[in-house]
Amino acid sequence: MTAKSTIEQQLDHRTIRAFTKQPVAPAIIEQLVSVARHTATSNFQQAFSVISVTDPAKKEQIAAIAKQPYVAANGHLFVFVADQHRDQQIGAEMGKTENHLGGTDRFLQAWSDTTLAVQNTEVAAESLGLGTVILGSILNDTQQLIDILALPQLTFPVLGLAIGWPDQKPQLKPRLPERFVHFENTYQLPAPLRPQLAEYDAVVHQYYDLRDTNRRVDTFTNQVKARLALQPEKRAEMLTVLHRQGFLLE
C-alpha cells in the first residue's frame, strides 16, 4: 500500500508485464471482483462477466493467442467478457425470446460496461501496490478464445487483465499533450497536425531510446503510420466472429 493519492497513482500508471512468484491472495481477487461488480453500468444492465483463467494449459493457449509469453507466467489472469447472454437466459426463462440483445446498441452498451469494469479493477489493483497489464492482444484470435472459454451466444471477449506483484519498474510512457485530445464544444484538431506533433515525437523517441536499446526507437507519428495498414488475418475476421456470436446483426 502506498501513501499516494488516487490521482497521483493514476498519473503514475505504467503497465507491468513481469510479476514475482508471490501469488495474488484469493481474498484480493475477491475484493477486485467486488470492485468490478460495483462499477457504473448502463441502465443497470451489469452486462459483463469476468473469467479467472487459472488452468495452466489454458493460460498457455491464451498466451499463444496474445503472442505474449508473460501472459502464461506469474500473475492472475482475468478475461472480461461482454455479456448479453445472462439477460437472454433470464428472458427465455420468463417466456420472452424476442429481444434486441444482439443489436449494435446493446452490444456497445455491454462493451462499455465491460471496459469500465476493467479500468475500475485496474485502479483498485494498483492501489494495493499490484502491477497490471490490460491485454487487447487476447483478441488476436477471438474464435479460438471463445472456444477456450466456452463463451456462449451473445457473449464476446473484450479485454484481458493480468495482475501480480511487480517485478519491474518501467519508465512512465509520455502521453499526447492535452491540446491534441481535449476540445471545447466542438471537435477541433490542430491542422496541419504533424508539424505540431514534432515536439511530442521527440519526447516519444527519447522514451524508447532510454527504455531499451534492443528495441525500436521510434517517433509517435512513425508508429501511427506503420500501424495504419497492419491488420493480422485473424483480426480481420472479428466482424465475422461477432456475427457468429449473435452481435451486430442489426
Next chain:
Amino acid sequence: MTAKSTIEQQLDHRTIRAFTKQPVAPAIIEQLVSVARHTATSNFQQAFSVISVTDPAKKEQIAAIAKQPYVAANGHLFVFVADQHRDQQIGAEMGKTENHLGGTDRFLQAWSDTTLAVQNTEVAAESLGLGTVILGSILNDTQQLIDILALPQLTFPVLGLAIGWPDQKPQLKPRLPERFVHFENTYQLPAPLRPQLAEYDAVVHQYYDLRDTNRRVDTFTNQVKARLALQPEKRAEMLTVLHRQGFLLE
C-alpha cells in the same frame, strides 16, 4: 477529499445526478483530463478525444437527446469520443491514405480506449469528493450528437460524463452477487438462472422501495424482461450512423 482508501471509495460508488451551483474549478478539469490521458491504451494508440461542453445551448440540446434535464444543469459535461480520425490525419499528412482505421478491430480498440479513460476520470473525480454520472443516454440520437459536436469521419461518441459537487446522497445500488458474474476457466452461468436470482430480486425490490416511492418498484429480472424488446427508433439506427462515420465496414 475523503480519508477513504481507493477501494473503499470504489465499493461505495453511487451515481450523482444533482450538483450544487459551485462550479468545478478549471484546474480540476485539467487534472481530470490529465488522468484520462494517462489511462492504459491499446498499442499506444490513445484512440480517444474528450470534448468539454460548456456552451449552455449545446448542453440543452444534449440534455434533450439524453432526455435527462439534469445534463443541462450544474456540473461539467464531458463527451468522450472514440477517435481514429487523428491517426487518419497523421497518415494523410505522411502520404498514406490506405488504412484499416474504420475496421471492426480498430473501432473496438478505440471504443475500449475511450471507455477506459471515462472510468479512470470518474474514479479520479470521486477521489476529490466530486459526484459523477456516466451518460450512455447521450447516444439516444447519435447523428444529432455528431452534428452538435462536429465530429468528423472515424470518430464516434461513446459516453458522456457529468461531474460536479454532489447535491444528493443516494442509496448504494445492490449489484449481482459474484457467482452470477465471476467464473473460473470457462463461462458457467447457473441454470436455471431465475430461481437462483430470487434473493437478489428481493434485494433490488427493497432498494427501489426505499429509494423513491413515486417511481417503479421492481425486481432485477422483471427489469431485464421489460428491457428486452425495447429499442427506441434512433437507437435502432446506430449501426447505420456508425457506417456513415466510416466504422464497421470491414
